[in-house]
Amino acid sequence: MDGVRTSPEIGFGLQAFTRPPGAPPLPRIARGEGIWLIDTDGNRYLDASSGPVASNLGHGHPRILAAMEAQARQAVFAYPSQFESAANLEFAERLGRLAGPGLDRAFIVSGGSEAVESAIKFARQYAVATGEASRWKVIGRQPGYHGNTLGALAVSGDDHAHEVFGPLLRAVPRVPAPLSYRLPANHTVESHARACAAALEEAILREGPETVLAFIMEPVGGLATGALVAPDSYYEAVRQICTRHGVKLIFDEVMSGAGRTGRFLAADHWPAARPDIVVVAKGLSAGYAPLGATLVSAEMVRVLAESGGFMHGFTYNAHVMSCAVGAAVLREIEEADLVGNAARMGKLLRQRLEALATRSPIIGNVRGKGLLMAVELVADRQTQQMIPLEKVAPERVKQLALRRGLALYCRRTSRGAYGDWLMLSPPLTITAEEIDILADRLGAVLDDYASELRSEGVI
Numbered sequence: 394m395d396g397v398r399t400s401p402e403i404g405f406g407l408q409a410f411t412r413p414p415g416a417p418p419l420p421r422i423a424r425g426e427g428i429w430l431i432d433t434d435g436n437r438y439l440d441a442s443s444g445p446v447a448s449n450l451g452h453g454h455p456r457i458l459a460a461m462e463a464q465a466r467q468a469v470f471a472y473p474s475q476f477e478s479a480a481n482l483e484f485a486e487r488l489g490r491l492a493g494p495g496l497d498r499a500f501i502v503s504g505g506s507e508a509v510e511s512a513i514k515f516a517r518q519y520a521v522a523t524g525e526a527s528r529w530k531v532i533g534r535q536p537g538y539h540g541n542t543l544g545a546l547a548v549s550g551d552d553h554a555h556e557v558f559g560p561l562l563r564a565v566p567r568v569p570a571p572l573s574y575r576l577p578a579n580h581t582v583e584s585h586a587r588a589c590a591a592a593l594e595e596a597i598l599r600e601g602p603e604t605v606l607a608f609i610m611e612p613v614g615g616l617a618t619g620a621l622v623a624p625d626s627y628y629e630a631v632r633q634i635c636t637r638h639g640v641k642l643i644f645d646e647v648m649s650g651a652g653r654t655g656r657f658l659a660a661d662h663w664p665a666a667r668p669d670i671v672v673v674a675k676g677l678s679a680g681y682a683p684l685g686a687t688l689v690s691a692e693m694v695r696v697l698a699e700s701g702g703f704m705h706g707f708t709y710n711a712h713v714m715s716c717a718v719g720a721a722v723l724r725e726i727e728e729a730d731l732v733g734n735a736a737r738m739g740k741l742l743r744q745r746l747e748a749l750a751t752r753s754p755i756i757g758n759v760r761g762k763g764l765l766m767a768v769e770l771v772a773d774r775q776t777q778q779m780i781p782l783e784k785v786a787p788e789r790v791k792q793l794a795l796r797r798g799l800a801l802y803c804r805r806t807s808r809g810a811y812g813d814w815l816m817l818s819p820p821l822t823i824t825a826e827e828i829d830i831l832a833d834r835l836g837a838v839l840d841d842y843a844s845e846l847r848s849e850g851v852i
């Protein structure tokens with residue numbers, strides 16, 4: 394198949410569904426080695442965003458491949474209501490220990506959206522089981538992203554998706570996310586975050602607290618906000634508000650979990666704001682198999698079990714192969730201290746990005762935590778003016794980056810209403826030398842783009 398070129402129009406996969414007609418062909422993957430992806434023409438790309446912030450251990454990791462092979466020789470699939478598996482038990486035990494008290498039971502699924510759906514349904518069934526059947530509304534943030542299945546989309550803050558799919562979704566309230574750049578007039582980051590927390594409480598009171606089931610948020614944002622981090626006080630405020638009104642606090646850590654921000658969970662940065670439910674995926678299997686999990690307390694599971702059990706499930710719950718991968722990934726995260734490495738390399742990456750921002754005319758803001766970073770692109774740093782929408786800056790930068798051997802994850806979200814950014818989130822295995830290569834290449838790409846914009850009179 395290597396030599397075969399199907400045009401995107403007749404391609405079999407996602408390409409034909411999502412890329413505009415006439416879009417340039419994508420490089421065809423041949424293999425991966427560490428933080429590098431190599432195409433069938435032999436070009437090497439540094440995986441600067443870990444695919445969609447998933448490949449946390451890089452590619453071709455020998456210990457993960459060995460675990461996959463060993464598991465495949467034993468059993469790949471055994472339905473969890475019929476058989477226990479050592480892979481499932483080891484994975485759940487490790488995950489529970491790393492996530493810590495109150496989040497030490499895992500409902501294991503195949504990805505982020507399924508884990509979000511499971512979190513919402515778990516919270517709802519728990520409310521019913523504890524005599525609070527009036528609670529069903531899940532408040533989300535605008536902007537925010539929690540997945541593409543209908544329930545997850547309903548709680549996501551994406552106006553465009555809601556315009557198209559709205560009739561299929563149960564409308565739920567959304568409150569503003571505490572942006573840290575391009576703030577509303579007369580606000581500081583702190584005062585805006587306070588206003589956003591107050592908006593949550595107002596929404597709960599407006600809806601009637603007895604009807605509100607949960608509040609869902611990304612503790613460190615992903616693509617929807619470009620690695621948004623709020624002031625510490627915001628996390629504590631939303632925790633207190635949720636507790637005051639009996640609302641479950643759900644952290645969506647599909648991107649930020651599994652060590653990416655320099656703690657095993659991003660929630661661990663704010664111990665005073667411990668969530669009731671956490672959703673993890675992506676880095677949990679480092680992309681080696683489809684895997685996600687909904688983390689809750691042993692006590693909540695006991696209550697549900699006594700009420701007849703969780704009314705929910707999928708064919709691929711706790712898939713044996715995926716659990717074996719997850720167990721091997723968690724083993725590697727601990728033994729190679731990848732959480733510590735994410736914290737250390739995250740600092741270096743931030744320094745290098747901030748240095749780039751002082752000399753590149755099109756970097757407006759650098760933000761994030763650990764190895765979950767983003768740079769926001771602007772036409773004018775002083776006025777924070779965005780690059781004109783018709784330039785579709787993220788797509789263009791992605792193309793330019795491929796020419797310089799850099800694979801970037803970026804896409805315009807919310808039709809560019811909040812700005813344009815690039816995710817810088819390399820594998821947690823990255824070294825200091827590789828951070829330098831990443832930053833040098835990114836600098837060259839942004840220089841290329843700035844020249845292009847200059848020649849077009851945009852900047």
Ligand code: PMP
Nearest residue numbers: 504505506538539540615647648
């Ligand atoms: N939540 C967040 C914060 C995400 O970043 C994503 C994926 N980008 C999802 C949920 C959905 O995960 P999946 O694509 O695995 O269904």
